[in-house]
Amino acid sequence: MYKYILNKISSILLILIVVSCSSSDESNDETPDAILPFFTDDFETGDHSSSENGFKWSSNNVTIADTPNSTKGLKYTYGPNTINEDSWQEQRFHLGGDYGDFWVKYDLYIPQNFHHRCPVKLKIESSDPDVRVGDTIIKVKNDTGSYSIPNQENWGVVKHIAQDTIMVDQLPDYLTFLDGNEFKNKRNGTISKVAKRLGYGNNNKFFLVWQGDYGSDKSGNSISFENWYKNRGNSCLSYYPAKDHGAWRAGHTISENYMIDKKHDLGKWMEVIFHIKVASSSNDDGIIQVWKNGQQYLNVTDLPNYSEMGFNYFQYGYLLGWSNSGFDEETILYIDNVVFSTGKITSSVQ
Numbered sequence: 001m002y003k004y005i006l007n008k009i010s011s012i013l014l015i016l017i018v019v020s021c022s023s024s025d026e027s028n029d030e031t032p033d034a035i036l037p038f039f040t041d042d043f044e045t046g047d048h049s050s051s052e053n054g055f056k057w058s059s060n061n062v063t064i065a066d067t068p069n070s071t072k073g074l075k076y077t078y079g080p081n082t083i084n085e086d087s088w089q090e091q092r093f094h095l096g097g098d099y100g101d102f103w104v105k106y107d108l109y110i111p112q113n114f115h116h117r118c119p120v121k122l123k124i125e126s127s128d129p130d131v132r133v134g135d136t137i138i139k140v141k142n143d144t145g146s147y148s149i150p151n152q153e154n155w156g157v158v159k160h161i162a163q164d165t166i167m168v169d170q171l172p173d174y175l176t177f178l179d180g181n182e183f184k185n186k187r188n189g190t191i192s193k194v195a196k197r198l199g200y201g202n203n204n205k206f207f208l209v210w211q212g213d214y215g216s217d218k219s220g221n222s223i224s225f226e227n228w229y230k231n232r233g234n235s236c237l238s239y240y241p242a243k244d245h246g247a248w249r250a251g252h253t254i255s256e257n258y259m260i261d262k263k264h265d266l267g268k269w270m271e272v273i274f275h276i277k278v279a280s281s282s283n284d285d286g287i288i289q290v291w292k293n294g295q296q297y298l299n300v301t302d303l304p305n306y307s308e309m310g311f312n313y314f315q316y317g318y319l320l321g322w323s324n325s326g327f328d329e330e331t332i333l334y335i336d337n338v339v340f341s342t343g344k345i346t347s348s349v350q
Contacts, residue, residue: 037341038096043072054096055340062091062320068109069269073336076320079327083119083160083167086201090321095209095340098313101277101287103345104207106319109334110260112267117325118202118229119159119167122177125193127164131185134158137168140182140191155186167200172231174202202229203252205321206237206259207274209314216242216249220311223276223288228254229325235260237297239288243307255298269336271349278313279306294349 039055043064048057065075076089095102131137139154154176156168168177177183181194203226210222221243227235237259238252258265270293279286286303289296306312319335339345 036343037339037345039338039340041338043074043336046072052096054094056094056096057091058094058316059090059092059318062089067334067336071336073107073109073334074319076333076335078323078331078333080329081326083169083326086326087323088321089323090205090318091335092316092318095315095317098211098315099342100313101342102275102314103339103341103343104274104276105271105337105339105341105345107269107271107336109269109336110265110267111332113329114260114262114266114331114333115233115328116202116204116227116229116235116260117169117233117328118171118174119169119200119325120156120171120174120177121165121167121198121200122194123196123198124164124166125195129161129164129166129192130188130190131158131161131166131192132187133161136186137183137192138186139176140184164195165198170232174229201324203227203238204235204323204325205318207272207317207319208321209276209317211311211313211315212245214316215246216240217246220245220309221278221305221307221314223305223314225274225290226252227259228252230256230258232262234258234262237290239298239300241286241288241303241305243305243311244309248305253300257297259292259297271347273345273347275344276314279304281306291347294347 038053040052041050046064048060048064062074062076064072067073074091078087078089081087135158136155137158153172156171156176158166159169160167177194177197179194179196182191183194184191206227207225208222210219212219216222219242222241224240226238226240228238230236236255236257238254240250240252242249273291275287275289277287284302284304286305288298288300288303290298320333
């Protein structure tokens with residue numbers, strides 16, 4: 001009887017051990033990558049010295065300073081710029097390895113005075129148009145009684161005048177005024193005509209990774225994310241992939257959704273997560289995924305960015321960067337709590 005009880009106890013202990021080991025193995029198999037960040041930095045060192053697994057900050061033109069919530073982070077100071085100037089702040093990094101599939105997360109602070117400007121340059125038919133800086137000009141409807149851009153208030157504010165050329169900001173869209181369009185000056189009711197829309201840069205670098213030398217015509221593989229102007233000072237995100245030293249460039253794909261929404265994001269931190277993957281040789285299955293505050297913003301899973309020349313990885317990158325739009329006022333953004341990982345990063349935003 002005693003021997004029987006001992007055998008039973010031994011059998012039970014053996015079962016418990018097997019179950020425990022199986023459970024442990026299953027847990028590791030389910031989320032093996034969730035605990036594989038290869039670099040993290042909260043900048044509490046006060047400098048750019050943090051380095052893990054070969055990753056390092058480089059070309060440090062961005063200072064590390066106290067953030068609005070009293071931690072330390074990257075401090076990006078843009079502007080003030082004249083209407084014809086742009087602005088530059090860029091933090092570069094070396095990934096420390098060749099990564100074809102990785103995740104990135106960071107927190108981004110948007111200041112209260114953020115305004116993504118887009119001053120469009122318009123040549124006017126009159127050599128002496130009756131407009132002043134600060135005037136609101138309203139687009140005149142066409143013969144059908146509609147605007148070329150429907151369902152939006154089609155007006156802008158004059159920011160600069162040089163003889164027969166004006167620059168207009170606060171537009172609902174970059175293409176609000178086109179060649180041949182007429183507009184009414186709200187101040188005096190006069191009608192003028194656009195001879196030619198000369199355009200102006202409005203895209204601002206947000207996040208970029210590449211292989212080899214910088215630039216799509218020099219790098220073996222690259223993906224650029226940029227913020228483009230949208231509706232009176234908001235920003236929407238674009239992505240621009242390239243491969244094989246510029247032999248394949250898909251051009252910009254611009255989202256309709258705000259990445260920086262002046263109504264909801266000013267004076268707040270946002271959490272941004274990127275997942276980037278190079279396509280395999282047999283499938284157009286490259287991935288670009290972006291989350292903002294836990295909500296998916298972009299979900300591209302059919303990117304044909306496989307490099308026939310073998311550049312199926314990324315080595316370098318930068319956070320934020322050149323602002324082609326410039327800023328009317330000094331505008332300070334912060335980045336904190338940076339994570340790079342070979343496995344999935346789950347949002348901390350509930």
